[in-house]
Amino acid sequence: MRTILITGPGGSGRTTVAAATAQRAAAEGSRTLLLSADRADTPGAALGTGTGPAPTEAAPGLTAWRPDAADRFRQDLTAFQTRAASVLDLLGAARLDTEEVTPLPGAGELSLLRALRDAALSERYDLLVVDLPPLPDALALLALPEELRRYLRRLLPAERQAARALRPVLGRLAGVPMPADWLYDTAARWDLELAAVQSVLTDRGTTVRLVAEPGPAGAEAVRTAVLGLALRGLGTDGLIANRVLPDAPADAWLAGLAAQQAKALDAWQQQPYPVHPVRHLGRDPHGPDDLAALAVPPVNPAPAPVEWPVTDRIAEDGVLVWHIPLPGALRDELDLVRRGDELLVTTGPHRRIVPLPSALRRCTVAGAALRDGELRIRFAPDPGLWPGAGR
Secondary structure: OEEEEEEOOOOOOHHHHHHHHHHHHHHOOOOEEEEEOOOOOHHHHHHOOOOOOOOEEEEOOEEEEOOOHHHHHHHHHHHHHHHOHHHHHHHOOOOOOHHHOOOOOOHHHHHHHHHHHHHHHOOOOOEEEEEOOOOOHHHHHHHHHHHHHHHHHHHOOHHHHHHHHHHHHHHHHHOOOOOOHHHHHHHHHHHHHHHHHHHHHOOOOEEEEEEEOOOHHHHHHHHHHHHHHHHOOOOEEEEEEEEEOOOOOOOHHHHHHHHHHHHHHHHHOOOOOOEEEEEOOOOOOOOHHHHHHOOOOOOOOOOOOOOOOEEEEHHHHOEEEEEEEOOOOOHHHEEEEEEOOEEEEEEOOEEEEEEOOHHHHHEEEEEEEEEOOEEEEEEEEOOOOOOOOOO
């Protein structure tokens, strides 16, 4: 299945572009789902049909869905209270009624991720077009499954679950209560759900399409976004330069703005991903005709995924080199810290903790360099862990 995640700076028109992309794909014969967490129903306004908490047919071959985050949050809280009933009763806690529950910040994003997982598992669609929140919220959302899974593994390591049968004995020996079965079961269920979402995000058919208005602010937002996506191993399959003005506007003020846009477009054309200008309609797009007039690019096969290869150079100078693509990274904003079998990479506002490939876990860091948008980390085999390395 092909999945296109669409995001961009706030106010850049990303939701409208997502609707236009989904409409074009459906018109070309793909069974398409447009998924959005936009609370104001901007996708419905653009399509001219409206969207709701249940998947709704917006056009032949096109389904639109805006999951109800509040309802899903209430369901999850009710289920949690049921599973933790004995603990809550022991503490004398008062149960929350469904009617008094208000979704917490982040509930909408989690609901969107779950809907993405459910849609990807369905066989009803050929294409998913996902209207993500604005940058940088979208980058934080894409990082959420991996980060939460890491937290779960640290708090409840899988190897400790092997001792569940010995919990009563261990509790008496330690003199403290041991975690209950429901806690391990809950953690395991969360891990499975997060793994399913993560598999969709890291699938070879999943890419990110950026939307931005050409100009200084848009250029910086795009640079930061591409860098953050690369750090997460996500590829950028294109950039929509939205609301491009005509070449020769009569108004002098518009002429200056058009010249600024042209300069930004020239710079963007040097990037390794395709850039698609979308003209300004002179109004907010509304309805199928306006979306078709935007002439957004078609949905092409997914480009090659972002790879982090390890190059074997032992025959040359006794080192292994880990190549990490970081387009747009600045040397002064780059920081690396190794912690056991993990590497903490910080570049600009982005941060990721990644496990080392198995071959590099038996090595020590021998240096790093940033060249041509690629971070190259040199590892020297540890003679105590790598047979023959010191010979």
